[in-house]
Amino acid sequence: MKRIMPIVIAILLTLTFVIPSVSAEEQSTQLVDNARSAILIERDTGTVLYEKNSNEQLPPASMTKIMTMLLIMEALDKGKIDINEKIRTSEYAASMGGSQIFLEPGEEMTTQEMLKGIAIGSGNDASVAMAERIAGSEPAFVEMMNKKAKELGLKDTKFQNTTGLPIQDHYSTAHDMAMMAKELLKYQDITKFTGTYEAYLRENTDNKFWLVNTNKLVRFYPGVDGLKTGFTNDAKYCLTATAQKDGMRVIAVVFGAPTSKERNAQVTKLLDYAFAQYKTHPIYKRNIAIGEAKVSKGNKKKLTVVTSESVSLLTKKGESINDVKKQIIIEKKIKAPINKGDKVGTLQLVSKGKVVVQSPLVSGDKVKTATWWELYKRSFGMFSKIGD
Known part of the structure; x- marks a missing residue:
């Protein structure tokens, strides 16, 4: 899969959280x-x-x-x-x-x-x-x-x-x-x-x-x-x-x-x-769809982006959390073939500019390489729309 600059989408989570410093202290x-x-x-x-x-x-x-x-x-x-x-x-x-x-x-x-x-x-x-x-x-x-x-x-x-x-x-x-x-x-x-x-x-x-x-x-x-x-x-x-x-x-x-x-x-x-x-404060379960990504040269134009594992935030008991942003980072150029479970991006939970949780995002679909005929029909359809 060719890697170029990823797309980053940041969304403010509606959570009342303050991330404490949890470590093996x-x-x-x-x-x-x-x-x-x-x-x-x-x-x-x-x-x-x-x-x-x-x-x-x-x-x-x-x-x-x-x-x-x-x-x-x-x-x-x-x-x-x-x-x-x-x-x-x-x-x-x-x-x-x-x-x-x-x-x-x-x-x-x-x-x-x-x-x-x-x-x-x-x-x-x-x-x-x-x-x-x-x-x-x-x-x-x-x-x-x-x-x-x-x-x-x-x-x-x-x-x-x-x-x-x-x-x-x-x-x-x-x-x-x-x-x-x-x-x-x-x-x-x-x-x-x-x-x-x-x-x-x-x-x-x-x-x-x-x-x-x-x-x-x-x-x-x-x-x-x-x-x-x-x-x-x-x-x-x-x-x-x-x-x-x-x-x-x-x-x-x-x-x-x-x-x-x-x-x-x-x-x-x-x-x-x-x-x-x-x-722990659960955020996502595994295999939850959180978006789509474009695929080039595939028999499908898009694939579903899903979580690869359970995602949570951790605190000490009695502590609260707030100001947490969710960043969904998806590769800008994803080229077929793609197997189900292949990594296509990253999910980050960010607090005060610091990444507190990072987890891989994967493809929820299998996308095969498009045949010559499928690519031709797709191109022909695109030109037809331009002519219209």
Whole structure:
């Protein structure tokens, strides 16, 4: 897509808001005292509410599967795979050790069942089977994972597999894992899987398999509906968790806790702190149409511009907000082909000349390149109007 000067539209929001300075200023209060690193963010704005060694590169163990699930959800969203499509298990995928759902070589499960196996049971075999379906092989899928990490601006993450099984030069950070979780949570359906405590696979067969979520907070902390645990001898006990309460969604990440009980205790403290101290003010939900953009050389002249994620403002509890402007920045020249979900602009919320929230705007439509005949008819019609 050719990029030239964008169009900027500024609109005063009818909100009575004053934006406070929300930051991770509470470092003097050491919320996490028994884990190697941690971070707490508000999902919609990405604001860091607390952090401890959040940029330290560490083995993420099965939290790796957050990126695996993100690429699966992207493929579903773009129509590259179907939720009811049967996914065949290769001999290599079935050979994965560690956490698994015991897929047999040649066994088929739907994408939905595979996602259950990954999100609830942390199935390494299901992760590889899905990777092979989407990218052709696990190494090719790993390339996609690292490319996506770069697209998200994550500088301290490198993947070598889809599962998090121990391997050299495979690492991430609490900060980067939170950003991956933030991106994954754009797809609200993911919490239908990560927020399920128990389920069955092969339910109507002799090989019925019971799944129990490795994230026990899904059952024991109200509002928790994801995302992913991790454990290896090197990584110790890790967890990226998300919870929603009173319209606010937060993400807490802990690396390197000594026990699973301590991991859950540290995350619980982070979640308690977020919900006690902060409040979000929703502005938009995902996929809300907020305008149109012109398309050149497409089979359509215009496309619908929609929000790519939920957009909110964040304050400390008891504080108000005002003087907020909405800026819609749309690329002036957008050239077909355009896929649904391609970025076509940016939404900014501005207070006192400062951008307090920024979020991508995407195409709500697929626009194919116009054929020669379509362009000819369009030009002919334009000349006819001029002649009239």
